[in-house]
Amino acid sequence: MARAAQPSASLVLLSLGLVLLCFTSGSTVRLADAQAQPAQSLVSPAAAAARPPKTWCVAKPSADEKALQGNINYVCQNVSCSVIQPGGPCFNPNTLASHASIAMNLYYAYNGRHSWNCYFRDSGIIVQSDPSYGSCTFY
DSSP states (O other): OOOOOOOOHHHHHHHHHHHHHHHHHOSOOEEOOTTOOOOEESSOHHHHHHSOOOOEEEEOTTOOHHHHHHHHHHHHHHSOOGGGSTTSTTOOSOOHHHHHHHHHHHHHHHTTSOGGGGOGGGTEEEESSOOOBTTBOOO
16 A cells, blocks of 8 residues: 655644744745745734724823823833824823823833733723824824
8 A cells, every 4th residue: 555645844843833822923825836836825814804903091081180191101111102202193182081092002012012001000901992183103
């Protein structure tokens, strides 16, 4: 009885590496064959649709000014807040609530978008609508 051909070890390792990359990075990995056919996604449409929507952290409208200023001070000691400095793309509107929302979202995004990174002593709220405006992009 003839024995089936075994895949080479390098092909098996490459395949495993791509699968691991796909699962650990959370991004879509695309492969193209030698004839330059359209790329095929290794992430199924169902899996892509199951991803949670992107979220942002902003200041609660009910948050008091002392809490918002404290949030800005804390965040800007840990991440760059240059976007809310004069001349920065998010300086205007020059309000405490606006600057706090931008700073709080910077911290939230930088630390992995976990709900606990938007708590800020109950002065932050997670939203699913992109709060970006003009040249100010919330990441």
